[in-house]
Amino acid sequence: MLHNSTLDSRPSPPLSPLVSLLSSLLLLPLLTAPAHGQATDSTLAVGSKKFTENVLLGWMGTHLMRAEGLSVTHREELGGSRFLWEALRRGDIDAYPEYTGTLRQELLANVDVAPGALADTLARYGISMTAPLGFNNTYALGMRADHADSLGIETISDLQAHPTLTLGFSNEFMERSDGWPSLERTYDLPQSARGVDHDIAYRGLSSGQLDVIDLYSTDAEIQRYDLRVLRDDRNHFPDYEAVFLYRRDLTTRAPAAVAALKRLDGRLPADTMRRLNARSQVDQVDESEVAADFVNQALGLDAAADTDTRWERLRRHTGEHLVLVGISLGLAILFGIPLGIMAAKRRVLGPGILAVVGVIYTIPALALLAMMVPPLGLGRVPAVTALFLYSLLPVVWTTYTGLNDLSGPLLESAEALGLSAGAQLWRVELPLAARSILAGIKIAAIINIGAATLGALIGAGGYGQPILTGIRRANLGLILEGTVPAAVLTILALALLEGLERGLLPRSMQS
Amino acid sequence: MIQLDAVTKRYGDAYAVRSISMTAEAEQTTVLIGPSGSGKSTLLRLIIGLTQPDAGIVAVDGQQLTPTNVQSLRRRMGYVIQEGGLFPHLTGRANAALLARHLGWSADRIDARIGKLTQLVQLDPDRLSQYPTELSGGQRQRVSLMRALMLDPDVLLLDEPLGALDPMIRADLQDDLRDIFRRLGKTVVFVTHNIGEAAFFGDRVVLLREGQIEQTGSMTTLLDDPASPFVTNFIQAQRAPLEQLSVEDRE
Numbered sequence: 001m002l003h004n005s006t007l008d009s010r011p012s013p014p015l016s017p018l019v020s021l022l023s024s025l026l027l028l029p030l031l032t033a034p035a036h037g038q039a040t041d042s043t044l045a046v047g048s049k050k051f052t053e054n055v056l057l058g059w060m061g062t063h064l065m066r067a068e069g070l071s072v073t074h075r076e077e078l079g080g081s082r083f084l085w086e087a088l089r090r091g092d093i094d095a096y097p098e099y100t101g102t103l104r105q106e107l108l109a110n111v112d113v114a115p116g117a118l119a120d121t122l123a124r125y126g127i128s129m130t131a132p133l134g135f136n137n138t139y140a141l142g143m144r145a146d147h148a149d150s151l152g153i154e155t156i157s158d159l160q161a162h163p164t165l166t167l168g169f170s171n172e173f174m175e176r177s178d179g180w181p182s183l184e185r186t187y188d189l190p191q192s193a194r195g196v197d198h199d200i201a202y203r204g205l206s207s208g209q210l211d212v213i214d215l216y217s218t219d220a221e222i223q224r225y226d227l228r229v230l231r232d233d234r235n236h237f238p239d240y241e242a243v244f245l246y247r248r249d250l251t252t253r254a255p256a257a258v259a260a261l262k263r264l265d266g267r268l269p270a271d272t273m274r275r276l277n278a279r280s281q282v283d284q285v286d287e288s289e290v291a292a293d294f295v296n297q298a299l300g301l302d303a304a305a306d307t308d309t310r311w312e313r314l315r316r317h318t319g320e321h322l323v324l325v326g327i328s329l330g331l332a333i334l335f336g337i338p339l340g341i342m343a344a345k346r347r348v349l350g351p352g353i354l355a356v357v358g359v360i361y362t363i364p365a366l367a368l369l370a371m372m373v374p375p376l377g378l379g380r381v382p383a384v385t386a387l388f389l390y391s392l393l394p395v396v397w398t399t400y401t402g403l404n405d406l407s408g409p410l411l412e413s414a415e416a417l418g419l420s421a422g423a424q425l426w427r428v429e430l431p432l433a434a435r436s437i438l439a440g441i442k443i444a445a446i447i448n449i450g451a452a453t454l455g456a457l458i459g460a461g462g463y464g465q466p467i468l469t470g471i472r473r474a475n476l477g478l479i480l481e482g483t484v485p486a487a488v489l490t491i492l493a494l495a496l497l498e499g500l501e502r503g504l505l506p507r508s509m510q511s
Numbered sequence: 512m513i514q515l516d517a518v519t520k521r522y523g524d525a526y527a528v529r530s531i532s533m534t535a536e537a538e539q540t541t542v543l544i545g546p547s548g549s550g551k552s553t554l555l556r557l558i559i560g561l562t563q564p565d566a567g568i569v570a571v572d573g574q575q576l577t578p579t580n581v582q583s584l585r586r587r588m589g590y591v592i593q594e595g596g597l598f599p600h601l602t603g604r605a606n607a608a609l610l611a612r613h614l615g616w617s618a619d620r621i622d623a624r625i626g627k628l629t630q631l632v633q634l635d636p637d638r639l640s641q642y643p644t645e646l647s648g649g650q651r652q653r654v655s656l657m658r659a660l661m662l663d664p665d666v667l668l669l670d671e672p673l674g675a676l677d678p679m680i681r682a683d684l685q686d687d688l689r690d691i692f693r694r695l696g697k698t699v700v701f702v703t704h705n706i707g708e709a710a711f712f713g714d715r716v717v718l719l720r721e722g723q724i725e726q727t728g729s730m731t732t733l734l735d736d737p738a739s740p741f742v743t744n745f746i747q748a749q750r751a752p753l754e755q756l757s758v759e760d761r762e
Contacts, residue, residue: 413596416559418585431600508642
């Protein structure tokens with residue numbers, strides 16, 4: 001999970017010039033209103049990825065900067081390393097926690113980074129990094145501590161002497177170039193290994209069916225299941241040392257912020273990080289609180305956690321979700337109906353328009369969101385743009401079919417009456433196609449409300465935020481805090497549209 | 512007056528209308544009659560400009576129909592089709608008033624005109640607030656006629672306006688229509704395939720066959736002095752069953 005995410009390795013987006021053009025035209029009004037948590041001139045923004053450890057580090061950075069009297073927002077749980085990297089380079093965020101291995105293997109994979117030259121390479125991108133925070137969150141092998149003790153195993157090399165041990169590794173680890181295939185060679189291990197699901201692996205370990213599994217060296221489960229992390233005595237696994245990345249211009253813009261981040265240098269050894277991860281993941285304590293407690297104890301701060309009640313969160317997420325859905329759906333109607341009319345009326349343009357909105361719709365919503373980040377950064381603007389594009393199809397197509405399916409004699413009656421083409425469209429054709437168009441708007445609303453929950457991945461907030469946190473912490477309550485209101489909103493939106501249909505359409509046009 | 516001069520209309524290789532020249536005199540009813548596919552509806556569509564001729568000229572009151580003047584000329588012609596072509600999303604009143612509203616008539620002027628037309632076509636005024644689906648076939652055609660007459664056009668074009676009605680209502684409406692045509696002095700072109708209707712309405716009858724004119728004249732001329740065996744056969748085909756019946760009755 002940590003070192004690999006589908007969003008991180010996507011190719012460069014083919015649509016982005018079109019997307020930037022469209023969005024800069026459509027979204028000017030939005031650009032003037034910064035989204036919740038968006039960095040403005042005086043406010044700094046810290047970002048974090050969508051897994052517990054990174055969120056904790058993000059909160060630590062936030063608390064530390066705030067302790068310097070700076071105004072800081074934390075845009076937590078963003079969709080992947082690539083998003084944060086792009087956002088940092090664009091200036092949407094000023095700092096975020098990253099891992100040296102991710103920089104070398106993914107973000108700078110195309111760049112030849114000499115050993116020890118990582119900081120110099122980053123400087124070319126206008127980015128600086130702090131010294132390592134103290135832990136190395138890399139792949140590791142683990143055993144039950146009592147079992148390891150009884151066999152006297154401390155390092156991976158020690159496994160050679162115990163050929164009967166059962167090894168179960170996550171499927172990703174079985175495949176990765178730095179995973180089992182090369183590990184087996186480096187250590188000349190006599191055992192064979194089988195692929196298992198990571199969550200099942202922990203249970204297999206405690207029940208004794210498995211003896212050795214792969215894990216990340218700061219996993220909360222190490223604490224929870226009392227595991228021994230075997231030392232990588234032949235330095236097989238690459239380093240994933242945690243650091244903070246920040247924009248170079250922060251040194252002049254807000255030197256206190258850089259100084260604040262540097263206070264974490266070397267303060268987080270692996271066992272400390274593991275303990276903090278466990279407190280958040282196992283004990284379900286809010287990351288903001290865990291991070292505040294840590295910086296208060298270790299660095300003498302008196303940071304207070306951001307604590308919202310469930311109702312405050314619900315109100316905020318509802319507001320954010322309504323903005324995403326309202327603006328994108330409004331734009332989809334505003335542009336979708338004229339596009340549908342053009343598709344129906346212009347024989348040359350028509351098939352092109354239908355094909356383009358069709359193709360946009362075949363892009364998975366998640367990928368469409370991801371494509372918005374390089375040109376548009378994080379937050380509301382890219383999310384609204386993606387949702388707008390995604391909602392176009394039903395509106396355009398139902399407008400098109402609604403107009404195309406009108407009966408010939410009716411159209412000829414309108415024409416023979418001597419109405420101008422515009423009056424024909426406005427007074428006859430669109431009213432007759434209204435039911436079909438309204439059906440399209442209903443479908444668009446349903447799609448939009450659902451897809452908008454993904455907006456949280458690019459920092460747009462909304463009902464997706466508690467869902468993300470809930471999935472991460474395996475907390476059903478939090479997941480429901482997002483899904484239930486989204487379902488309620490869908491029902492309300494449909495009721496509203498039904499009411500609109502009854503109000504707008506004459507009785508002869510109602511079902 | 513409507514003039515067609517050597518008008519030809521092709522759909523692919525098939526001729527719908529083949530070099531037809533004819534005149535529909537002012538304030539008279541010209542009936543276009545003929546079997547299915549003889550081109551009578553196409554002629555009507557050429558006159559109102561719903562389709563353009565491949566060759567020849569269509570002129571209304573001396574003005575040749577062109578893409579630039581077709582819209583204004585259409586407003587001087589009323590057009591009624593078989594099922595009425597009423598817009599289902601509008602009430603009877605809104606259907607009749609649609610064009611006048613588009614042209615910016617005042618509400619008073621529209622109300623006055625609607626009131627007059629309601630009397631003329633003998634429609635119960637309460638029906639006007641109903642939608643087409645809530646009206647009977649005969650009522651729909653009366654509203655359709657109101658819509659066609661709204662701007663008081665000189666010309667009325669009717670494409671089988673009674674074709675979908677049951678016989679009793681049809682007879683009723685026939686009488687009313689002929690009365691209206693005569694009273695208003697409209698130039699009427701009336702398409703039908705029914706000999707009885709042609710005889711009832713037609714000051715002049717134009718019999719078409721495969722896109723060409725077979726014979727033009729009064730119904731009496733067509734009966735007494737048929738131009739070809741086809742004319743006799745076409746008329747006899749509709750008259751024969753009735754005559755046979757009356758012969759048998761007499762016996």
